[in-house]
Amino acid sequence: MLLCPYRFDTNKLIATPHGGIIMANNFDLHAALTLATKPGPFVTMTLPVTGIPATDRTQFNSLLKQGKEQLEKVAPDRTWSAYAESFTPFEHGPLTNGSATGLLIMAGASDSYHYWLHTPVAATVTVTYQPNVLPILQAQDKTSDYDILLLGRDAFDLAQVRNGRPEMVNLPVDAPVTLEKALGSELRDRGRWQRSAGEHTQYSGTGSLDTAREADQRNYFMMVDAYVSQHYSNVDQVPLILVANASDQGNFRKFAQNAYLDHVVRVVQGPNLAAANQTLAALALSITEQRHQQATQIRRDAYAKVRQNQQVVQDLGPLATAAVQGQVAKLWLRDDASQPGHLTEKGTVMTATALSRQNNLYNDLALQVSRLGGQVEVLPADAMPTSNPVAAQLRLRETVAH
Numbered sequence: 156m157l158l159c160p161y162r163f164d165t166n167k168l169i170a171t172p173h174g175g176i177i178m179a180n181n182f183d184l185h186a187a188l189t190l191a192t193k194p195g196p197f198v199t200m201t202l203p204v205t206g207i208p209a210t211d212r213t214q215f216n217s218l219l220k221q222g223k224e225q226l227e228k229v230a231p232d233r234t235w236s237a238y239a240e241s242f243t244p245f246e247h248g249p250l251t252n253g254s255a256t257g258l259l260i261m262a263g264a265s266d267s268y269h270y271w272l273h274t275p276v277a278a279t280v281t282v283t284y285q286p287n288v289l290p291i292l293q294a295q296d297k298t299s300d301y302d303i304l305l306l307g308r309d310a311f312d313l314a315q316v317r318n319g320r321p322e323m324v325n326l327p328v329d330a331p332v333t334l335e336k337a338l339g340s341e342l343r344d345r346g347r348w349q350r351s352a353g354e355h356t357q358y359s360g361t362g363s364l365d366t367a368r369e370a371d372q373r374n375y376f377m378m379v380d381a382y383v384s385q386h387y388s389n390v391d392q393v394p395l396i397l398v399a400n401a402s403d404q405g406n407f408r409k410f411a412q413n414a415y416l417d418h419v420v421r422v423v424q425g426p427n428l429a430a431a432n433q434t435l436a437a438l439a440l441s442i443t444e445q446r447h448q449q450a451t452q453i454r455r456d457a458y459a460k461v462r463q464n465q466q467v468v469q470d471l472g473p474l475a476t477a478a479v480q481g482q483v484a485k486l487w488l489r490d491d492a493s494q495p496g497h498l499t500e501k502g503t504v505m506t507a508t509a510l511s512r513q514n515n516l517y518n519d520l521a522l523q524v525s526r527l528g529g530q531v532e533v534l535p536a537d538a539m540p541t542s543n544p545v546a547a548q549l550r551l552r553e554t555v556a557h
Contacts, residue, residue: 184295186268187288188526193266196230196510198222198238199287200280201272202258204251211250218280219246225282229510233264241267254320261286273318283514284497285522292521293490293533294318298446301417302387303438304379305426306399306407308372309334311379312431313387314439321439323432324387331382334375373410376403380411388415396442398422420445451538458487458540458548466549471516474547476502478520481527485548488517488533492544498523517545 190197200218205211219242223235241262250258257276260269263286274294281287299319305312310333313324331337388395394417397404401423408416420442427434461467468474471494477483479502496504497511498519505511521531524547540546 183270183291184288184525187261187286187291188522190261190263190266190268191285191288191522191526194264195284195286196226196233196263196282197284197286198226198241198260198262198280198282200242200258200260200262201276201278201287201290202250202260203276203278204256204258204271206251208250214278215245215250218278222280222282225280225513229282229508229513237264238262238267241269245269257290259287259290261288273320281513281515282510283518284510285514285519287515287518288522288525289488289490289515289518289533292488292525292531296534297393298450299443301394301396301442301446302383302391302415303396303398303435303442304383305428305431306376306379306397306403307426307428308403309375310428312426312428313383314431314435315387315391316439316443319439319443321435323435330386331375331378334371337375337378338371372406376407377410380407380413384413384415388413394420394446396420396422398424398426398438400425419449447538451540454487454532454538455540458546461548467546468549469541469543469546471504471545474520474545475504475516477547477549478502478523478527481529482550483524483527483529483547484550486520486524486529486531487540487546488521488531489539489544490533490535492517494545520545 200222202211202215202218222238226233226235226238241260245258245260252258252271255271255273257272257274258269259272259276261267268286270291272290272294274290274296276290299316301316303314303316303321305314312332313326314321315324316322326332383395393415395413395415396417397407398421399407403425404421404423408418422438422442458467468477474483475498478486478498479500494516495512495514496506496516496519497514498516499505504516521533525531
């Protein structure tokens with residue numbers, strides 16, 4: 156039977172991605188937030204997937220044993236049998252899924268959810284009040300998702316990068332891959348010209364103002380722009396990075412109507428279309444780094460502005476209060492940060508029990524902010540807008556004392 160990208164079991168809340176590269180999205184976060192409303196505590200496992208069966212199996216079994224021991228220690232009123240069903244499919248089944256590099260399993264006393272990750276993950280298992288959604292939030296990083304337009308004067312190619320993984324696009328036969336193919340037959344009379352290429356848009360101009368070569372160039376670039384916009388950019392809605400020499404960069408951008416064409420990140424070099432696949436990995440690595448730097452600078456500029464407006468809070472007490480009151484518009488968390496404690500419904504931080512001391516307060520904050528419509532970014536240290544492991548932008552600064 157053909158399955159949709161996610162399969163739900165009516166008895167257990169289990170979402171299973173199938174197929175190619177998938178980036179965590181709002182659906183995944185919604186499923187995790189729904190799980191957080193179910194009975195806990197939650198056993199959350201993150202397993203790196205190496206693709207070596209023996210290695211992955213040994214690591215899985217070790218984490219599973221640790222999870223059982225932790226549950227018995229911090230939640231003696233819960234028995235492992237209530238959680239075992241969530242891990243059973245992986246005890247005997249495959250621990251791989253396409254190009255996934257990690258597996259996240261969040262198991263509660265009555266419901267569970269698992270997700271194949273395409274971002275690096277450490278081997279961890281925790282027993283906490285809330286399921287660990289931080290890996291899902293971390294996987295929402297969109298700086299590693301974009302398209303690359305490799306543009307020459309008379310030909311083009313296209314690549315897609317998802318979760319930092321580049322792949323050349325297999326363009327269909329009707330794509331205007333070369334100038335000659337795109338422009339088709341030529342119709343001219345007395346300095347007026349028009350190009351016709353089957354179903355493609357026609358363009359016209361005046362021969363007295365443009366040389367034939369310049370007209371061909373302009374029309375070809377316009378057709379490439381229209382084709383990529385319609386069939387790729389408008390569909391996937393990811394940035395388009397242009398790789399072209401300086402002259403072609405300028406000429407293409409004069410006429411481009413693609414709303415997703417990145418005007419900051421660009422690669423000014425003539426692409427080697429004949430060997431595009433061989434050079435793609437290095438090219439994508441360079442572009443991804445540029446995009447990370449761009450995103451970090453934008454984030455820091457925005458942070459500086461809201462801090463100047465006194466809309467930033469970093470102290471955990473006021474931050475916890477703001478979170479439960481729905482006053483946090485954006486929460487920044489460092490990806491390796493952890494703070495013992497459990498966020499209560501009243502906004503206080505509890506550390507009185509063994510379970511609360513093992514709980515990651517930052518995860519509770521992320522869940523609460525996401526649940527109330529705020530945005531959460533889980534970032535590496537060099538991408539954070541502040542040296543602090545956590546910071547929040549407030550909706551209304553008057554509601555929280557600094």
